[in-house]
Amino acid sequence: xxxxxxxxxxxxxxxxxxxxxxxxxxxxxxxxxxxxxxxxxxxxxxxxxxxxxxxxxxxxxxxxxxxxxxxxxxxxxxxxxxxxxxxxxxxxxxxxxxxxxxxxxxxxxxxxxxxxxxxxxxxxxxxxxxxxxxxxxxxxxxxxxxxxxxxxxxxxxxxxxxxxxxxxxxxxxxxxxxxxxxxxxxxxxxxxxxxxxxxxxxxxxxxxxxxxxxxxxxxxxxxxxx
Numbered sequence: 213x214x215x216x217x218x219x220x221x222x223x224x225x226x227x228x229x230x231x232x233x234x235x236x237x238x239x240x241x242x243x244x245x246x247x248x249x250x251x252x253x254x255x256x257x258x259x260x261x262x263x264x265x266x267x268x269x270x271x272x273x274x275x276x277x278x279x280x281x282x283x284x285x286x287x288x289x290x291x292x293x294x295x296x297x298x299x300x301x302x303x304x305x306x307x308x309x310x311x312x313x314x315x316x317x318x319x320x321x322x323x324x325x326x327x328x329x330x331x332x333x334x335x336x337x338x339x340x341x342x343x344x345x346x347x348x349x350x351x352x353x354x355x356x357x358x359x360x361x362x363x364x365x366x367x368x369x370x371x372x373x374x375x376x377x378x379x380x381x382x383x384x385x386x387x388x389x390x391x392x393x394x395x396x397x398x399x400x401x402x403x404x405x406x407x408x409x410x411x412x413x414x415x416x417x418x419x420x421x422x423x424x425x426x427x428x429x430x431x432x433x434x435x436x437x438x
Contacts (some may be wrong), residue, residue: 214249219258223276235270242272263322274315278322281311285324289342297339304338 222241226234238257246253255261257272260279268274285307294300304323312319321327326341334340 214245214253214256216256216258220260220276223273231270231273235273238272265317268315268317274317278315278319282322282324282327286326286342286345290346295343297336297343300339300342301336304342308338 219238219241223234223238226237229237242253242257245257255264258276260272260275263278263282264271264275285304288307289300289303292303294303308319308323311323321330323338324342326338326345329344330337330341
């Protein structure tokens with residue numbers, strides 16, 4: 213199986229070269245490795261192939277640099293602390309425009325990791341996609357326990373339902389939990405908006421029996437008399 217991390221190491225070692233020269237080195241390496249494997253590696257040569265456009269000049273080098281830039285967008289937005297989709301959209305629109313000018317191609321769809329979950333039918337799609345991504349990355353929960361009648365009750369969240377809900381809602385990055393409702397077992401899955409609107413996630417539970425310590429039996433009265 214082809215190791216697609218090798219090309220990235222090769223390019224990093226040769227980044228000082230101009231794009232034209234670097235493209236020829238990549239083409240040569242891709243051809244040689246493809247001959248060894250017995251199939252064309254174009255499209256599966258490296259992780260950056262997924263953002264490649266073959267009609268641009270030096271496509272492999274351009275795709276590599278776009279892929280590297282994609283990894284910088286979320287840390288940039290994280291540093292601002294923004295949680296308003298409308299403002300995030302304005303910031304990303306300006307940054308995406310200038311970056312597209314630099315690369316000579318429209319970066320919509322290959323601008324940041326959250327492009328993979330972008331829904332262009334929504335208002336402020338980049339902002340909404342970024343918030344959804346941060347909600348999933350920050351999603352965590354704890355098993356809550358309670359003691360009822362000598363039995364340990366463990367309420368475990370249904371990760372599939374809770375994760376789906378986190379994806380569907382434009383929630384904030386910080387996930388808040390609520391106490392378990394007695395005999396109900398409900399959790400707040402996330403904070404839905406900046407107004408701290410919460411939604412509950414279905415939970416399932418099971419009981420673990422715990423042994424009770426037996427008291428030593430007292431001797432009968434007639435046994436005491438003997």
